[in-house]
Amino acid sequence: MWYNKGVDLLTVSVAARESAGEPYTLVEIVGEADVTNTDELRRLLDEEVAQQPRTLIIDLSGLRFLDSSALHALLRVNRSLDRQGGVLALVSPQPAVAKILRLTTADRLIPVFGSVAEAAAG
Amino acid sequence: MARDGETARREHAAHEALTRQPDPRPDGDRLVPPRPSPDLDDPMSYTYTTDLAAIRAVVHRYAIQAGLTEARAIDLTLAVSEVAANTVKHAKSPGSLHIWYDSKEIVCQVHDEGVITDPLAGRHVPSLDALGGHGLWIVNQVCDQVEIHSGETGTTIRLHMNLPQHDAGQ
Numbered sequence: 001m002w003y004n005k006g007v008d009l010l011t012v013s014v015a016a017r018e019s020a021g022e023p024y025t026l027v028e029i030v031g032e033a034d035v036t037n038t039d040e041l042r043r044l045l046d047e048e049v050a051q052q053p054r055t056l057i058i059d060l061s062g063l064r065f066l067d068s069s070a071l072h073a074l075l076r077v078n079r080s081l082d083r084q085g086g087v088l089a090l091v092s093p094q095p096a097v098a099k100i101l102r103l104t105t106a107d108r109l110i111p112v113f114g115s116v117a118e119a120a121a122g
Numbered sequence: 123m124a125r126d127g128e129t130a131r132r133e134h135a136a137h138e139a140l141t142r143q144p145d146p147r148p149d150g151d152r153l154v155p156p157r158p159s160p161d162l163d164d165p166m167s168y169t170y171t172t173d174l175a176a177i178r179a180v181v182h183r184y185a186i187q188a189g190l191t192e193a194r195a196i197d198l199t200l201a202v203s204e205v206a207a208n209t210v211k212h213a214k215s216p217g218s219l220h221i222w223y224d225s226k227e228i229v230c231q232v233h234d235e236g237v238i239t240d241p242l243a244g245r246h247v248p249s250l251d252a253l254g255g256h257g258l259w260i261v262n263q264v265c266d267q268v269e270i271h272s273g274e275t276g277t278t279i280r281l282h283m284n285l286p287q288h289d290a291g292q
Contacts, residue, residue, distance in 0.1 A: 009175055035207040036172045065178060067203050068256035069211075096196045103263055104256055 010037050011062075012044045019120035024055035026116060030062030033070035042073040049080045056081055057119045061092035066100055078110050087111075089119040166221040172210055177219055178203050181230060188223035189285045197264035201281050202230045204257035209234040213276075227266070228283050235276040243270065 010031040017026050025048055033041055048056060056077065060066075066074075078088045090112045093101060101107040113119035166184065170177050181202045185195035202219065209217035209232070217234035244258025262268050267282035 032175050032178070034174050034203060035210050036174055065175075065199075065203070067174075067200070067207055068260060069207060071256065095193070096200060099193075099196055099264075100200060100260065103260060 009034075010041060012041065014044075014048060017120070019117075022055070022120075023053070024057055024120055025051065025053040026057050026059060028059040028062060032065040033063060033073075034065065034067040035069040038069040038073055041070060042076065045073060045077045046080075049077055049084075049086075052084055053081075053086055055087050055089065055120070055122070057089045057091060057116060059091045059116055060094070060097055063097055064094060066093075066097045068100070068104070071100055071104060071106060074110065075106060087122075089113055089122075091116050091119050168219045169216050170206060170209070170219060171216045174203055174206055174210065177206050180219070181221065184221045184223070185228060185283070188228040189287075190228060190283060191286065194283060198228070198230065198281065198283050201261040201264050202232065204261050205232045205279050205281065207257060209236060212236040223285070225285065225287075227285055230281045231278060232281075233276060233278045237274075238270060238272040238277050244268070 010029065010033055013028040013030070015026045015028075017024050027045070027048060029041070058074070058077075074088075074090070081088045088110055090101070090107075090110055092114060093112065098107075098112075101110075101112065111119075168177065168180060178199050182195050182199045185198045186192070190198065206217055206219065213234040213236035215235045217232055220231040220233075222229055244262045246259070248256050248259050261279075261281065265281045266284045267280075269278075269280040269282075271278045
């Protein structure tokens with residue numbers, strides 16, 4: 001299943017995938033995520049968390065910017081998945097996004113991979 | 123860098139604005155009164171409501187133009203965006219951004235009508251479990267100097283980044 005949901009500045013795409021027989025959910029976030037679209041981002045991510053995926057992979061390669069509000073949305077997803085026995089992984093953050101992940105040590109809490117294939121292989 | 127009349131005039135204004143040295147901050151945590159702003163007709167002045175992407179684009183462009191490295195330009199862009207995000211979250215009116223630079227530093231000044239009541243805002247490491255509070259902390263981590271002045275007329279925050287040739291830390 002694919003759907004695209006345009007948020008101001010932001011496009012979020014979701015796909016159900018499989019790796020070595022294990023299903024995972026792939027979310028691609030493209031554009032710029034900040035306080036002006038965090039509510040919508042949170043809502044879209046919450047919908048995916050509610051599906052109780054074992055593995056949720058967020059591809060950040062198309063995301064040019066992430067501010068602290070949007071980071072909190074990701075941290076919330078991480079907490080929710082953790083509580084329900086799932087795992088969140090991030091993929092390919094661009095420099096500005098990698099910087100805030102590193103600065104806040106969020107990258108020590110949420111695993112960050114260089115590619116979707118690596119993330120899916122766990 | 124091309125130096126047309128416009129640029130030269132701006133740089134002159136920026137130089138004047140920077141002739142006063144920063145007030146000493148022995149404890150590093152005291153609120154500092156703002157120094158005079160540069161010319162309000164300066165073309166490097168912007169008003170924003172929720173168009174933070176536009177603000178980020180402007181800051182990044184001037185940061186590179188002033189001579190910051192790409193990594194430091196990203197830092198400044200992140201810092202300004204976090205400060206401007208506070209306007210979007212807390213202030214009931216638009217914010218303004220002024221940017222100026224000389225050979226030593228680039229300064230971004232954000233003003234809005236919001237009020238910061240905690241004089242130590244952004245000075246402590248927030249927990250990742252906290253619902254908010256990372257914004258000003260991030261600003262303090264990436265900028266070389268942060269001045270916050272908050273009073274009845276609103277809040278003015280100045281973010282300073284040293285330019286490479288004067289940055290002994292690099």
